Amino acid sequence: MAMSQPLIACHDCDLLHQVKALPPKCTARCTRCGALLYVHAPDTLDRTLAIAITGLVLMLLANIYPFLSLESQGTILETTLITGVIILSQQSPLGLAILVLLTSMLVPCMFLFALLYTLGSMKIGKSLPARKRLFRIALTLRPWSMTEVFLLGILVSVVKLSKLASIIPGTALFAFLALVFVLAAINTTLDPHVIWEKMDP
Amino acid sequence: MTLSSDGLNKGTAAAHGLYNCHICGLLVRRPKIPASHVHCPRCGGRLHLRKPNSISRTWACVIAAMIFYIPANLLPVTVTTYLGRSQADTIMSGVIYFMKSGSWGIAGIIFVASIVVPIAKLMVLSGLMFSVQRRSRWRPLERAHLYRLTETIGRWSMLDVFVVTVLVALVRLGYLSTIEAGPGVVYFAAVVVLTMIAAMTFDPRLIWDALEKNDESITD
Ligand SMILES: [Zn+2]
Ligand SMILES: [Zn+2]
DSSP: OBOOSSEEEOTTTOBEEEOOOOOTTOEEEOTTTOOEEEEOOTTHHHHHHHHHHHHHHHHHHHHHSOOEEEEETTEEEEEOTTHHHHHHHHHSOHHHHHHHHIIIIIHHHHHHHHHHHHHHHHHTTOOOTTHHHHHHHHHHHGGGOOHHHHHHHHHHHHHHHTTTSEEEEOHHHHHHHHHHHHHHHHHHHOOHHHHHHHHOO | OBOOOOTTOOSBTGGGTEEEOTTTOOEEEOOSSOOSOOBOTTTOOBOOSSOTTHHHHHHHHHHHHHHHHHHHHHSOSEEEEETTEEEEEOHHHHHHHHHHTTOHHHHHHHHIIIIIHHHHHHHHHHHHHHHHHTTOOSOHHHHHHHHHHHHHHGGGGGHHHHHHHHHHHHSOTTSSOEEEEOTHHHHHHHHHHHHHHHHHHSOTHHHHHHHHHHHHHHHO
16 A cells, blocks of 8 residues: 655645655755755764753753742742743633643653654664654644744843843753754754654665 | 656646655555545554645634634733732733833834734735635745745744743732733734644645646646
8 A cells, every 4th residue: 555655745735756865964845836855864863862862851950940030129039930831820711821831841841752752762673652653743743842932932021021120040041942952953853754764664 | 955856756646646644754545445534554644635624624713813813912911010000011012112111122023923923824824725715826836935934933923922921920929010911812822823723724735736737637
């Protein structure tokens, strides 16, 4: 039923293309609509696995340490990454707090964990249960990971409050900043086509 | 780098009776006997030639987002209490605050992310839907680029929701004042989520299918 993969169809316009080996740092684009077909990602398994582990460590650090502190009239109010979600859940419908929790923390976390599980199982050569399903979920969830937008939100809030009080950045903020870069790096290291082919030759 | 067209790549996957798995990209031949649920043999995802009910689902999301956009802009997103006095701020009054305080860059960012992007996205998606329903052959490449743009920038509209989240965490307990989330932010979040789902349910291949019809009749 399935065809061997010398051909690839464009995700955006369905046009068939021949798959060719790409020179380094090149991407293949659709000849008709210009959509991205595939990327040149050498050692995609090892590199993405290393980045996923880094990302999970950063996510842990971002949740342990203080995130932002506000100093006003000699008193310091310390917050963590999750504080905003907790306060929001008290003031607004629960759905809003859940949405913020998902897009800023849970989805990136689940994405990184699914990568670790799937790629890790391939690395050790063991076919762990449900690894395909987890990888599928990771790829589906990806658009809902919005750490970079959250980071811009922090910047805007700090500018807004800077005239009223002094804001002290905490360790977690730097961990979160690094996490944004790590998640962006996955775009260049992860080639899902190669991973799928390795999982099911 | 761009791939060049060879003799081998002729036409679309659908024209060759192939499903293009939307998750893993495997090309799967369509079964001779039509089955209601075909699953990808590699990743297990559901296979469709085109996204199911793309047009009606996208319209439903776009229209719902348009309705929610009104309370999102009229209702306050934050309520600031200072020395017993409350001040409600909408998205637009937040932009004006930054403009008055001289933070033009921030004012611009919020204006683009919260006002320009959602409106542009709803307009572009509506336009694309009209063009696809009329099977328009007008400038498919430009329409494809517009679609990809809405898909990429849509997420940045969440900015205001995150700003409110950080503000309510930092400004409380009456140190200088208290900021609480207003009802507007809930509607605004709904607009962002709905427009993102709308962009996901829209099938850009429909733009090209209108051009494909004649090609098919020639080759088949
Ligand atoms: Zn294409
Ligand atoms: Zn598949």
